[in-house]
Amino acid sequence: MLQNFGLDLAIQASNKPYHLTCITTGHTLSLEETVSQFFGITRHEFNMSIRRPGMWIAYGLLFLFYGVAVISPSLTGSNDMLFGDQVRQEAGSLVLTLNVFMPLLAGILSADRIQRDFRSGVSELQNSTPMQISSYILAKYLGVLLSVLLPMFCWTMILGLIMVASGQVPPSFMGFLLLAFLTMGIPAHAFVVAFSLACPLVMPLRVYQVLFTGYWFWGNFLSPAVFPSISDTLLNAAGIYSLQAFFGVYFSSPGEAPPSLTTTIQALLNILVLAACISAALFTLDRYLRWQARRA
């Protein structure tokens, strides 16, 4: 997997099963050491990222907002329990509603995670250690991603449990909710975190945050009929394709022609396109950090 990200690692045959040699520093690490390093950085990054009070305050405020807006039975127009396809649709709609704001928070919060290593001078120390740049990037990515997915997962499940407890939906709702989280929540977060780690290295953090906030609305929720946008293409990261294909939810205004049906293939393609963009962002980041290390 590490080699797939274009890493300058050479796997050498020796007494041990594998040796990974970092070409930039010349240090040789066994596979066990590399794996240990990877999980060490992931754990450390996750712990650092998750312990920011500002992050929990922001997610707490959003949770209050959703608690009032999403759970309110008046929004569904009825206090009756949902059944059949309605349950599946409700699960998809709930995760899409969360996806409107949660990935935005995740993107802004992730934006300084690698940049701060450069700003604080930690990257110079890191370059002097036998740490593989590729391990560093992947571990940082995984650590940050897990840290922003944790509140999203908790909020999704808590909101689901409240809806079940209040009798709005049957317990099977939780299964659909988990499926929606996997197909809509994770791809959206994985996409924004990859770009939020990479982009602030080549532009000022504030510039990235303005661009990212604008992009999230423009590229995912703004209708191309109103303003030129990529929201109706496979680059949409908000989970609209999965919502339509897997959960059967379509939005159209009264009087508007019903939208064409999204197929499962299109939804899977959407996820594949996002995965390709993530790989490209991480690959570019890897190349950039290598270039920086050579210049140092």
Add this chain to the structure above:
Amino acid sequence: MKRFSLRYSLLTYRLDQLWFPLAFWMLFVIIGVIRGPEYILDTTRAYLGTVVPLIGGIMAAYAVLDDPALELRFATPISAAQTLFERIGLLFLIQTVSALSFQAFAFLMNADFSMFGSWGGVQLTWLVPTLSLMAIGTLGSLSAAQTMAGALLTGLVWIVELIARGWFAGQKVGQYFLVFMGSLMPDHPALRANQLTLVLLSLAFFFLGWRLLHRQERFI
């Protein structure tokens, strides 16, 4: 450097605060030209009402605290008000130039601003949201002693209000806090009360930010 020095301010100015709004200005000019005079009013409303305030708000979150010489600055007898005025004032000036020059461009493209009423009404469409988001960004970063918090707060308010604007406009209390009402709903009956509320709130936020800036030990 007790007095305000424009030369010093310009020398120590972060250039991205200048080129970034300019880049967005040019992007919207290109979009305006491509879409043509038919859509110039929509393009202008989008730029003045949403883009200028977002740039101003997030830039304001970084304006005071994102300074490598902040501790040195605190060691000089520069007052908190002067610091705030220098950093936020220049930023605001850039947004003002951007907004006015874009209006001139839109005017050349035959945009009809009559839906906003007078010339003053047009200015309020960008002035009120820009001031509001700049105040939120400044207060957010100063209260948390972290630039990221101000940027986060600004971004969150921007997208929540933009997406839920219909909900805000329909609420008895929420209608007074919708920062985009001037540009997106110029015929709303509560528009003037909304603008007055937001301006007063912005002034209160700047005042709180100024008070926080007195406690320099929080930022060291």
